[in-house]
Amino acid sequence: MAVRCKHTFVDDDGNADRYGGAVRCPYCQSMDDKVIDSRMADAGAATRRRRECLACGRRYTTFERVEELQLFVVKRSGVREPFDRTKILDGIRRAAKNRPISEDDLVALAAGVEDEVRELGPEVGSEVVGKAVLDGLRALDPVTYLRFASVYKGFEDLTDFEREVVLLTRQPTDET
Numbered sequence: 001m002a003v004r005c006k007h008t009f010v011d012d013d014g015n016a017d018r019y020g021g022a023v024r025c026p027y028c029q030s031m032d033d034k035v036i037d038s039r040m041a042d043a044g045a046a047t048r049r050r051r052e053c054l055a056c057g058r059r060y061t062t063f064e065r066v067e068e069l070q071l072f073v074v075k076r077s078g079v080r081e082p083f084d085r086t087k088i089l090d091g092i093r094r095a096a097k098n099r100p101i102s103e104d105d106l107v108a109l110a111a112g113v114e115d116e117v118r119e120l121g122p123e124v125g126s127e128v129v130g131k132a133v134l135d136g137l138r139a140l141d142p143v144t145y146l147r148f149a150s151v152y153k154g155f156e157d158l159t160d161f162e163r164e165v166v167l168l169t170r171q172p173t174d175e176t
């Protein structure tokens with residue numbers, strides 16, 4: 001999952017900080033430091049930086065996290081609620097029950113849907129979210145796709161289901 005930084009650190013002189021943030025040394029309070037090592041932490045949700053103070057020479061560690069912008073889903077009824085990736089993952093998991101799809105694939109799909117929807121945010125229609133899930137499932141597993149579609153689209157009779165099957169067979173799963 002790509003994490004985009006939504007903010008830019010700016011130093012006292014108004015310059016964007018190339019190290020990703022002006023930090024005060026915990027020992028001498030100096031604002032001058034250099035980053036000597038950067039690595040991912042917390043499964044990619046944070047960046048751990050080892051820094052050396054240019055004033056006193058002591059070393060310390062900082063953790064930097066991207067603050068995620070709030071994302072809202074607007075239902076057909078007009079009700080607005082916060083985007084919830086767990087809810088989407090639960091729905092996909094239910095549809096994928098007993099299918100040969102790994103948990104990793106399901107998690108990746110939910111994360112991909114969130115990325116896609118965030119691009120369009122901060123407010124998206126529930127049908128956009130549903131379509132993103134369906135697009136992902138179509139490529140992953142046709143049976144899971146149909147199960148999810150039958151719940152999501154609220155199929156009312158067999159005709160709907162058959163129409164979906166026809167649509168599915170027209171679109172090869174290796175399309176993407």
Ligand SMILES: [Zn+2]
Binds near residue numbers: 025029053058
């Ligand atoms: Zn210092």
